Amino acid sequence: MDALSLPNSQQAAPNWTVQTILDLYNMPFMDLMFRAQQTHREYHEPNAVQLSSLLSIKTGGCPEDCSYCPQSSRYDTSVEREKLMPLDEVVQAAKQARAAGAQRFCMGAAWRNPKAHQVEAVAEMIRAVKALGLETCVTLGMLREGQARQLKQAGLDYYNHNLDTSPEFYGQIITTRTYQDRLDTLERVRAAGIHVCCGGIVGLGESRRERAGLIAQLANMKPYPESVPINNLVKVQGTPLADNEDIDPFELVRTIAVARITMPATFVRLSAGREAMDDSLQALCFMAGANSMFYGEKLLTTGNPQLQADQALFHRLDLKPVTQSGTDHAGTQPSESGDTAGKCACAVAAPTSA
Ligand code: SAM
Numbered sequence: 001m002d003a004l005s006l007p008n009s010q011q012a013a014p015n016w017t018v019q020t021i022l023d024l025y026n027m028p029f030m031d032l033m034f035r036a037q038q039t040h041r042e043y044h045e046p047n048a049v050q051l052s053s054l055l056s057i058k059t060g061g062c063p064e065d066c067s068y069c070p071q072s073s074r075y076d077t078s079v080e081r082e083k084l085m086p087l088d089e090v091v092q093a094a095k096q097a098r099a100a101g102a103q104r105f106c107m108g109a110a111w112r113n114p115k116a117h118q119v120e121a122v123a124e125m126i127r128a129v130k131a132l133g134l135e136t137c138v139t140l141g142m143l144r145e146g147q148a149r150q151l152k153q154a155g156l157d158y159y160n161h162n163l164d165t166s167p168e169f170y171g172q173i174i175t176t177r178t179y180q181d182r183l184d185t186l187e188r189v190r191a192a193g194i195h196v197c198c199g200g201i202v203g204l205g206e207s208r209r210e211r212a213g214l215i216a217q218l219a220n221m222k223p224y225p226e227s228v229p230i231n232n233l234v235k236v237q238g239t240p241l242a243d244n245e246d247i248d249p250f251e252l253v254r255t256i257a258v259a260r261i262t263m264p265a266t267f268v269r270l271s272a273g274r275e276a277m278d279d280s281l282q283a284l285c286f287m288a289g290a291n292s293m294f295y296g297e298k299l300l301t302t303g304n305p306q307l308q309a310d311q312a313l314f315h316r317l318d319l320k321p322v323t324q325s326g327t328d329h330a331g332t333q334p335s336e337s338g339d340t341a342g343k344c345a346c347a348v349a350a351p352t353s354a
């Protein structure tokens, strides 16, 4: 395909070298923030945040050795192995998330890769959650081609599969699947017509250059992911990274800013790690270009801020919800629903019961 026949998004997307991204990271903090805000305002409504709720539908007992993860069977953590959650419990949790104000419901399973009957069971869940009017996202590990198509047919909007870190540092964190395995799954998801949610983690012990290496991988995808979760390591007792040194919080903010500049139309999600952040740090992350977050009191197995705390944060910052996440890469503005536009997110959140 020649350059002229590429869709708009891909023609516009430059190739990023790790050094160019590192140069962004190394900018004076205020200059970096200004540039990120400029980009953010060109592509997004500046006071809107996309709200996703998470549910672990299959917890623990995972054969992989991801050294940050409390669900790996190789580490002695307090997470117990559980069976796949029944459909009615998933629907109940999705109704609660919707009532609390979430727009997207993300279901995570601690699998290396799902088996055929498991994909069928998850497809049922996707259909049921979609029927509630929520956007759907799942993260199930590696997928084969037919499986991605099956999930798409069930109505899946997003598939989350993270690269986690740079190709160079990756081998120090995970040995049971390769970087290429992850890229292959992402290709299959894209080919099936599912939106890609792909990001990584900071605080694994990586260098700034390695953080830049992760962003380069993401930003050079054609097209780049529609959703980019930036997780701050949640240190869980029993995992090999439990005693890692905390990353400088401004380094997290810089990572968000660099993601915003290099992937202007994407939704950058301030993901795991918010429980350990105060409101000021979260506000800086939003200023740097984060416009999505996990909303609800639990991530998969670890905690997330209480709904009341988040609603108070939205109120203090005048943030309002995005209800449709404008998922193409042509630089279109995300749209808001008519009935919530202009109100802060705290105004649409209802009690947690369905
Ligand atoms: N098993 C599937 C997989 O790995 O693709 C899906 C679930 S997995 C828990 C999803 C992502 O959560 C990981 O890729 C990682 O980026 C993030 N994650 C897991 N444990 C984390 C932790 N302790 N702190 C921050 N992020 C974490």
Ligand code: DTB
Pocket (backbone or CB within 6 Å): 054, 070, 108, 139, 160, 162, 199, 200, 229, 230, 231, 234, 271, 272, 299, 300, 301, 302, 303
């Ligand atoms: C993502 O990037 N972060 C979420 C979601 N995708 C699946 C998971 C965070 C997990 C944090 C540790 C836990 O709760 O088990």
Ligand code: SF4
Pocket (backbone or CB within 6 Å): 062, 063, 064, 065, 066, 069, 070, 071, 072, 109, 110, 111, 112, 141
């Ligand atoms: Fe398993 Fe996913 Fe955890 Fe890795 S991150 S151990 S694949 S659940």
